[in-house]
Structures are given as C-alpha cells and as structure tokens.
Amino acid sequence: MELLKILTLLSVITYTFCVDHGNFKTCAQSSFCRRCREMEPNKSPYVLNFPSAQITPNSVHVELWNNEEQVVFNLTLSALVDNTFRLQVEEASPLRDRFRSLYALKSDPVLAQLEMVSRNEDEITIKNGDNAVKLIRSPFRIDFFSDTEFVASVNARGLFKFEHYRKNDQSDPAANDAENADANSEKKITDPGAWEENFKSFRDSKPFGPSAVAMDITFHGASHAYGIPEHADSLALKDTKDKTDPFRHYNLDVFEYELDSPMAIYGAIPLLYAHGPKRTTGVFWNNPSETWIDIKSSSNSENNVMNSIVNFVSGRSSDGEENKDKTVESHFMSESGVIDVFFLLGPNPKDVIREYARLTGVSPIPQYFALGYHQSRWNYNDEDDVMSVSDNFDNSDIPLDVIWLDIEYTDHKKYFTWDPIRFAHPRIMQQNLTSQGRKLVVIIDPHIKRESGYFLHEDALANDYYVKNAEGAVYEGWCWPGSSSYLDFLNPVVMSYYSSLYSLDKFPEATNDMYLWNDMNEPSVFNGPEITMPKDCIHYGNWEHREIHNTYGLLQVKATYDGLIARSKGTKRPFILTRSFFAGSQRYAAMWTGDNSAEWSHLKISIPMCLSVSIAGMPSCGADVGGFFKNPDNELMIRWYQAGAFLPFYRAHSHIDTKRREPYLFPPEVRNLLRDAIRKRYVYLPLWYTLYHEHEISGLPVIRPLFMEYPSDPAVSTIESTYMVGSSLLCSPVTSAGASSVDVYFPGGSDELWYDIDTYKQYKGEGTVTVPVDMAKIPVFQKGGTIIPTKQRYRRSLTLTHDDPYTLIVALDSKGEANGTLYIDDNESFEYQKGKYLYLSFTFKNNVLTARRIDQDATYPANSWIERVIVIGYSKSAPAAASLKIDGKKDIIKLPVTLDETRQHKTLVVKKPAVKMTQTWSITL
Template sequence: MWEETFKSHTDNKPNGPSSISLDFSLPGVEHVYGIPEHADSLKLKTTDGGDPYRLFNLDVFQYELFNPMALYGAIPVMLSHSAQRTMGIFWLNAAETWVDINYVQGSSETPQTDVRWISESGIIDVFIMLGPTPTDVFSQYASLTGTQAFPPLSALAYHQCRWNYNDQEDVAAVDQGFDEHDIPYDFIWLDIEHTDGKRYFTWDPHKFPQPKDMLQGLMDKRRKMVTIVDPHIKVDSSYKIHNEIRSKGFYVKNKDGGDYEGWCWPGNSGYPDFTNPEMRAWWASMFAYDQYEGSMENMYTWNDMNEPSVFNGPEVTMHKDALHGNWENRDLHNLYGLYVQMATAEGLIERSGGVERPFVLTRAFFAGSQRYGAVWTGDNTAEWEHLKISIPMCLSLGLVGVSFCGADVGGFFKSPSTELLVRWYQTGAYQPFFRAHAHLDTPRREPWLFGPENTALIREAVRQRYALLPYWYQLFYHAHHSGQPVMRPLWVEYPQDTATFSMDDQFLLGEDLLVHPVTEEGGRGVTAYLPGKGEVWFDVHTFQKHNGAQNLYIPVTISSIPVFQRGGSIIPRKARVRRSSSCMEHDPYTLFVALSPKRFAQGELYIDDGHTFNFDKQKQFIHRRLSFANKFITPSWIEKIVILGASKPSKATLKTPGEFFQFIVCSNVSGFHTQVGI
C-alpha cells in the first residue's frame, strides 16, 4: 500500500513514507548563501510561492539557469550573513533534501530569514556554526568535514579536454599544436572513447595501442594526462573488473537481493557499492601500475556520471529502494559520488606508495568531497548566461569548503562564438580549476583554430594564469590548512560593507586580487566595485592607482581582463612562462609590491616540491613572510621587484645567507621595474 509509481518506475518503500524537517529563524538576516549545487545567483532567492531548492544528485541534461532544481552535487550547508555576524547551518543528511527560504520582515521592521529543511529519511543531525566572522565559520565547518585537498601544483595550471581525442596520433597532434602556437598547458584529457568498449581501466586496442608510449611522450615534455574512470561497469563475463566485483559481491543490490543493473554508456551496467569500505579498498587497488595496464605516474583520473547516472532509471539515477548493504539508496544517495572520488584518490596515493598527491575530478559531490580533489559545474552550454553563472556557482562551492572548482571553458554543449570563447578563457584563467571541454558533436576548438588574433588573446589569458601560479599555490596551501576559500565573495573580506552582500559578477582571489571578468557580449566597459574605505587598488596591467569604496567604470577591449591588486599586498609571480608548470619549477620569482597609503605592504611566498606529501610528512617546504616598510628584506630567490604606488625613489635590500644585494629603485607615477642580477 506504500508503493509509489513514477512513470514506469515503482518505488517499493518497504519502510513506508517518511520525512524529517526542522525550521530555523534567522533574525536580522537578509542574505543567505550556499547549499550548492544550483545554477543560481550567489544570494539564495526566496522560495515563497515557488519550488524549494532541491538537493538530490542527478545527471541533468542541459540544465536550466536560475532554477532551484537539483544538479550533480549536494552540500547541505547554508551561510547567513549580516553586517553584525556570519553563521552557518550544516544539515548532515544524504537523503533527498528540500530547502525552503523565506525573507520576511520581523518585529519593529527588523529583517528575518526563515529556513525550512526537509529530508526524505534519516535523522535530524544539525551543526550550527556560530562564527561570528566568515573566517570563523570556514574553520568551524572545516573542523567537521576537513579541508580542501592540497593539489599538485600542475593541477592548478591549464587543462585541455574534449569528448574525445580520437587516438594517439590526435593526442600527439594537439600536444604539438600547443608548442607550435606557444601556449602552455599541463594536462590533456581522454573521455570515454579511449576505452575498449566503455570498459574502464582499459584502452581501445586500435586507437590507443601503445598508451605508455603516448604517456612517455607527454612526460618527456613534463606534461600529464587524465583518463576517465566512471563507476558503471559493463556487464560482460569477459571483463575482468566486472567478474571480480560480481564474485566479491560488491555490486549495489536491487530490492530483491540480486545485483542492481541499469543502462549507461557501456549498455547494461552494474554499479559498485562504494559505501562498502572493502569495495573502496579493492577499487583503489585497481589503480596500481600492474593492474591498470598502460598507466604511468603522469596519468590521473576523472570520475564522471557518479551521481550515479542510470539512463533508464527514475530521473536518470538509481532507484531509491536499491540496497547498499542494509541501507536503501534513498538514505545515502547524495554520498555515492563522494565515495567514488574517495576510493579513486586513495588508489592514486597507494600506487605511489603514499608519496604522490593525487588529482581526481568529480562531477557528483557531498559535504567533505573537498578532501579528495576537484569539482566542476557539469554539462554547461556555450552561452553568455552560462559564462556569467559560472562565477556564483564557484563562489557558492567555495563558501562550503570546495575551493577547487571550475566550469568547462567555452561551454560543453553547442559552439561558442569567437568572442565568447575568448571571454571564457579570460574568466577561466582566474577561476580555481581551469579546463576547456566540449561535447563530442561540437566542432574542434583548440585555442589556435580561430585565427592568429584570437589565438594571441587566448595565449595571453593562459600566460597570465601561469605567471600567477605561485600565488594560486599559496592560496591552496591556506585552503588546505585552514579551510579558507580560494575564490571568495567580496563580503568575506569586507563583512560590514552592505554594498558587497549580493555581488556575484566579481570576486576576490585570496584577499589581494580582485577580478571583474567581462561577461557581456560586445562589452565596452564594466563597472567594478573597489571595496575598502581608505584603501587603494592597482590595475595589474597599467599599475594605475584607484581609491577604494567606489564604483569604477573601466572601458574594455577584447583584450581586457580587469584585475586589481590591493594596496598593502605583495604577490609573487613568475615572469618566464614555459610550456608547462613543471618547466618553470626552478625559475626565479618576481614580487609585485602594491603599497598602501601608509607606504607599507606585506605578503608571503610558499614553496615545496609541488607534487608529494613531503611538505606535510617531512616538513619539506619554504614559507616566507614578505614585508615592505621603507626597505624590503627577504631571504628568497628574487629576480625582480615591481613596486606600485611609490612617489619617490626607494632603496631595496635583498638579503640571502652570506650575501647582500643593494639597488636603487626608480619610481614614476604608475610604478617601476628594476631588474636585479643574482
């Protein structure tokens, strides 16, 4: 009598209908954020009179914008913010969840936000993070679910992907194309077509007959590859992976106790039960070099379709009455993708004997997924609105722990105009995960296919990313240690500035770089808000100084990427951009010193080997604080110092053990450069 039918699917509901719910009232609050993943504005909208926000991991085809519908991931964490306080609510429940939001006027005209959480099953398990500052909330949440995994430095560089590069010759041609057009990249990706009939952990014997030769060719150039490994397994008695999972009883079961099967890319497929720790341990062992034939140490992994996607299932996912041991899928559905990424990341660590940091990208995620790698916003579309929405989508993820996020540059579906593609590269270069990707049926769009002028524009955007890698790396180091987001809304650093509370067309990287991408077709100017009364901001391209606490209109051309450095900061860069980040490993640094109105600046420089756990296990790293106050002293290897905002010549002293280098820096109105011979 409890059964429910959805189209041709029947939900058995053996335990009957159930739900749990709890209401929260937030006095004095008019802004709430978080509960990704939704293609919506940063500030969550009222759901009064409409559908609630839904948290239920689904494979959504061509998702709609500004819609509370469920997408690929679900993190049941909401932040509230006012000029007086920041707080967080963590509703720890992995079942299908709905969140109602109502902005109301309380007594005496005091604003209030009411929030209702409703989950289909489970228990009420709620954590209230009292702040009171944004930084406090981030660290409180990190204490519960962990911090962002510290990625290899190369993972912060540029990734080239499409569905699919055809064969080994195609990979070699694309790789060579980057060299011929002087565009750096670190990773080239292979989608599902590289496998032998969609059997993961295998290679197509005709198109990729010598995968190690291909990987060695990339390694010789200090580049890397990512291959896709999805969690649906072809039901095929000649397929080793399937036979072992079935023989060990590791598949998810249907309500009658048999192996649950559904339709996905390989056809009829089984779904490993990643909630089982024995299954995860076995899966991890499959990434060993003697198990995953053709793999090498410069090959990493992409987990897609892990909501899980079931083409012939209800809402293109697993039936809720499927069984994970004694638990129904309805109880833990939103955890499946996290466990897939967890097992994969552990496999990449194990294959190196625990030495190397992994890189794993996932589409589905839950609270805590940040511990295992990166996330992307799924199958977006080559449209201007999708470019714009990538900013609040990534900001929302960063607020709830997932700093390593990005959107497919250029859009996955359809074909971008040349202008849109250029603007997307310029935006993606300043978002944490920087990957171009495209659908199988779209025309090729490698960066050099749109004429020399556009190739030059894309090259410049990518080069700006590579020059800033030292800064990106130290931001991720802090995210790993303290849970602070890498890409953050302005209100995080200016919590009492009400003008910033709803902004989601610009953002901060750390506290020192402000980025306002150009996301309008035919845009001839943007209006950026520069926060901070009494502060100054410097255009990183022209070195022009601007006062804070103002809206600044910036005329733009197709080559413009409006970025500003905060006065009072020091940002490390590398001026020599080479073909990959690994090739820049031993290059010296350039420090960009932006002086505050009081002629002071401070920053830091973090260096380690870029790829192992030795920074943690053996404390093998350099972490230097940098300061400028009349003179500049640092023990680090510096070749150039650029000081912005000086009004007269300054003396800088560069100190290294046993040596001193002195030079006079000459100033002008826009800044100055001095080359230091070391």
C-alpha cells in the first residue's frame, strides 16, 4: 500500500511538468455544470408572487415561485450606498441550511434609502438616487436602469435556476409509482451525477443531492467583458458560449498551466466588468463553491474583431453609436450555496472598482521592503548559501530586499520547524540579513505531516482540528511530506490556534523580520480528485468542502495575517504571499501567477493575468521572473527582469531542477542589464508606495488597463500589452524574442503628451507608434501633466533609502501644467492609521512649482528633502535662475537652472532646492 502511494505521488510530480487534461473536469463531466448549461432559454418556470411583496425603507422582499416544482424561495433586493444593489435568493423552507459566503465581505454592506416609483400586478419599480430597478412578475425578471439608461437584466434569457434540497427519490422506488405522483410533484432530476458523481477513480458521494444555483445576467450597451480571474487568458474575455468550456472558478494546483484557456487555476474572484464606451457595469457573484461562467459578447463577432484590429493599428476610434445595441451576456453557474449577487452600476470602471472595494475591502499599505526586489528558488541549500546570495548581490551592486526559503528549510517538511543541520542557527541568519537591510520569507503550506511526535499533528489529532472525510474520520491525503492531513480553517478555534503558531515563542528561532509564503493552499492534494480535496469532506459546522472550497486559501492567509499582527503586537504590517485566493484575500496577502515556465508566451501572459487580478480588487500581483520551470536564455531573462520591474510584486523564483540564475551569475553584459532593470524599479518606488496609499483610500488598482484610464476610447478595449502604472506611467514591456521595436498605443488624443522616461522624447496621443528598442530599453512613458517623485541614489536595500532625497520629474502637458502626489510614512508600522504620515501635492502652473500638504492634520517627521527638480516639455526659453520661497516667508532663495544636454530633448534642471518634505514651498522659474 505504501509503495502504491509513493508511485501515485511520483506520477503526480511527473505530471506537473505538463498539463494532463484528463486530470481536470470539463463542464460536460461536471454534473451541475452540464445541467445548468443545457437549460433551454426563454422557458423560465419562475414567477414573483407580488401579493407577498413587502417594501421596507431599504429593501424589497418577495416570494419567488418555481411553478414547475411548486417550490417557494425568498428573494430580497436591497439598495446599498454607492450605486450598488444586492440580490439574495434562498430557499423558504430548506431541508438543510445552505451555506452563505461570510468571508469575502469586509463587513455588513451599508444600506441606502429606497423609494417606491410604481406598483401593479405585473411590475414593481423602485428607485435609489438616479438608479431604478424594475421587478417583473412573470416570467421572473429584474431590469436595472441608471440615469434612465437600461444597463442590465437578470433572467432575461430565462436561465435562472435554484435546485432546492430534496429527498433522494432515486433510492426510493415507491416515490416514482403512479399512485405517489401527486405527492411527489417535484420534477425528477435524471442527470446521472445528481446524487453521486464519479470522476476517474474518485467517487463524490453527494449526500445532500443536487443543489446548483445559476443565473443569467445581460449587460446592455456593453461591448467587452473583463475580470473573473484567475485564468491564463486574455484581458478582454473571449466568448465561451457554444465555443469552449465556460470560464471555471475552482481553485486548483495546475503546474505549468495551459495558456489561452478558460480552465481553472489557483484563484477565483467572481467579479465581472461589462464595459462599453459610454458606461461600465460590474457584477460580484459572492459564491465560493465551484462556479462556471459563460460569456458571450456581441462585439466578438468576426467583423467586430477585425474592426478593433484596424482601429488599434490606425489609432482610430469607432463611433460610439455602433455600441448602443451591443450586449454582453453572462451565465453564472455554481454547485451549491445561495444566490448573493451585487450589481455595481458604475458608471465608469473606476467607480465599479471603488464600489467593489467598499464591499470586500482594500489592501493595507505594504511595508516598503515588499515593493523591492525578491530573490527566491526552490531551494537555497543552507544558511551559508543564503548569506552567500546576499553577499554576492552586494558585491555586484545589485539591490535586494528579500531572500526566500522554500520547503526544504524545514525538518523533513514539518512546518514551524527548521532543518537541524542545514538551518541550525536561523535566528543568527535572520539577524545577519537584517544587518544588511534585508528580510527573510519562509514557506508554510496547509498540509500537515502525519508523523507521530510532530507537535502540530499531535495537537490537531488531540483537539479535533482536522478536516474529516465523508465517513467522519480524519481526512488523509498526500502532498510534499507524504501522508498529510489538513487543518479545518472554517473552525474559529483552529484559526486562533493556527495564528498562535506564528508567535515568537511557538515558532522557534523566528523573528519579526521573517515573513510568510502560504503556498499549495487550494488546497493541493496530490492523490485527490483534480489534485485537490474531495468535495464530500466535512468541515466545522457540518459543511461540505464543496460549499467552501474557493475560500480555503483565503481562510489560511487570514489566520496567518492575524498571527503576524499578534506576533509584533500590532507594530508591523504583515507581508504574506498566497497562491490561492478569493474575493477579500486582498485584505491579507499578495499573490503571484503560480508555476509558470521560462517561455516567451508565459512572460507575455503575465501582464493580462496581473491586470485581470488588479481590476478584481487585488493590487499586488507578480509572476515568477525568469519562469519557474525550465531555463531561460539570456534574452528572455533580461526582458523578464525589465517587465517584472513594472509589475507590483517583483520576485525571481525557479524550480529545484533549474540552473542557478541569480543575476550576478550571468556574463557581465547580461548582469549589467539585469542590474539596470532592478535599479529602475527602485528609482520609481516612491510612486509605487504613493499608489498603494491611494489604493487604500479609493480602491483603485496600482496597475491599470488602458480602458480604465480611457474608458470612452474603443480602440483600447482589447489592448493588454500596454498598461498604466497609476495614471502617470504608460508601460509596454518587450515580450517577444528578437524584438527591435514595440508598437505602442498612445491614448488621449492629440492634446495628450507622453515622454520617454529615458530620453524625454515627446509623443502625442494620436494612436499607435512603432518605438525602436535595444536590449537595454524598457518602453515606459510618463504622461504629460504629471509629477512623479523618484529616488535616484542606489542602495543595497530599501531600508537604507528612507532618508534619501527625492527628485521630482515634472512632465508638462500641452498647457504647460502638471500635478502629482507623494506619500511618506515610517515604511513599516500602522502608525499611519493614527495620522503619522505626510501626503503631499505638487502643482506646476504658470511657471510655479508648489508643494503643500493634502491632509493638514497628518504629520510625520521626515528627514528627506528635495535634491532636484527636472522639468520636461518646457517650451519657453530656459530661465537663468529660479526663486525658492519656503513656508510662505518673504525671503527668496535664488537657485541655478541648468539645461540638461545629456538627453535628446530639452530639459530644465533645478539643482538642490534642499527643501524638506515637511515644508511648504514654491519654486518660480
């Protein structure tokens, strides 16, 4: 038996180097997806019982009847603040309670006032502000209007479905007798997988029977759909209906995943954007069970795709009138739970993400070090290896902030332990890293090794902390340690226990400068169905795993986050990386795109993958730089470091069987380019840090697709290789081998100016331009009208840059004006939440650059100062000098102004104003 298990494990590990589609279900192999997808449209049996309707100040409560099966449901439509409505549907009298997702929302949504507009026997219309909702009795339908514009419909195609819990009539032949027909008026579900389902050698017992919920949502006036990550696919979602499987949300361990595919991978955020030139609408489907989503867009016809390509190449925008009759059709299908849907009425993409952030929360500002460069591999051999890596980065003058340890640092893969030989002095190792300004991150996976004497396993057995199998015994699966069991994070006692393990007295030799990586938390089970936990496993509260699957990783990182908060007594912001995630995970962790490969296609797909996650509320995304599997050649390595420098999370990582590829190991000409890419990242870190502060305020993502910044330009709808960092940098990294140029679309029209960040060459927003590149070039452009704070002194790590001076890059627009912001705090604590920070505004207008505080009551004793001001796009004659006025005083300081001759285009430089960031000042040219 043990040999069989080992062979099974080895076969799984071998499989991980190539996707075996036979290991993962298709919709046709999934009983509930098959039933929902095969529904015949426009034959809905559901009607609203209007005599039962009750209108409260915030909600409409009404019975929803399934006339075919004579089953009653309770429907509640609530108005929420910020242009949002919530639709909830549950069984009125269930045989068993149904699971409600409690973990995605940051708190109870804030209700808003409802106003009755009209009511008759066929329709009820209610209003909230400029938004109206019409409930139609038969067949059941809900229409949403904003500013009198028809924006979305529920059940317009009659695909609403709610499988109520029922007795298993398949096991009771008498239930099908003619004499019992009247007593058993329910429509029998004949699908062979409704009550028990088999996939390969695995049996899903389904003790509670079929329980699927589904709903079609149609978006009117929309031309493209975005969101619903995580998939290794395009930013603009492709049609699935009648063409491919639907997009699948079922968190799975899929190594070296397939590209351009709707198949499930590690994470699931069921937030969908429907976007057109005039407005954007969002839908958040709050259901953590397995979910499939069909998409069909009328803009995805062959002619419209060709028109989009022509518009992109020419830079021509199509007439908005072409989109007035366009629709995006979606069909959400979940295996279980209730219907809990939020309609986010925008009207623009930034409004939708703000409305979503109000529901599920935002990411706290990360510690400053987390935005730097991270070096990882599976695995660094021992403590000497770790310190050698750190020293060699210093010897090569390459910045580095974090070194990572994969699973081999543990004592035989027992988490919260250290290998007693290779990592015998982990505290000293951490202290040595800290003395160099660096941090350590270690991996903690959710599988627990079943070994007698291992304290965590013994505690879990003694206290009943493990997930159970369908028979009620402790579930046993296989993962990296071999035989493993899995903590039941649905149990609040287990959550508290797990959090306590991160305390300095429980995790031996840990320090407050060691942070966490939660991997394999889909959960990954090598010998489980679809490489995960069986759906009929039982969690705390007698909930089946099928009901909570997509939140398992979220629960683990929440427990880890709480543990790190307690470990430092609330003095330091945690840093956690997670592979599995759901809506709400952004409150606790960053994510990355998982086990990619050293191939150009994987570099290219990392951009739309991170953009999709970013607009779904999770701002911290990156990809394994260089690729996890295989060995990149020098060109791919250079281009990946350059692209990674402009994604939020910047980490190199590689498989245990790959060659060592730390940047200092490459030939000098390659090493220098890798160093330059990392340094460029560090120059712009004040911008990244400011954007995270603004994310915490507004929910806006740190990186943004062009449609989010230019929503009325149809030409940007399918562009995914060019994107924005905030609203000031346009990035178009090289993602093709042998490239000598990149086609860059410059949006905004002829009045919009863009400046190459290296040469300051000016481009206008008139469409696509072929920009030449060499191996040193990262095509990045600063938007005219923006001011970007930078730090341009090179250090070994970010800890040493805290008091370094700033250089302001002032890029003028066509009116000769610019604006920008800068956020400063202590880089690591939560003191900023008590007002201990600086949030500054910079304005250039009428030849005067002014700095002031945005939040007047916030204070922070920053020691940093302004080293220089660079003004690009200055069209007038260069002034001989500038005058500096500080804190409104009458004294005026004369400053020299020089013309930078090293650039290709005229640039003014004001050297050493030497004003402190705590001061209010102005410089007049």
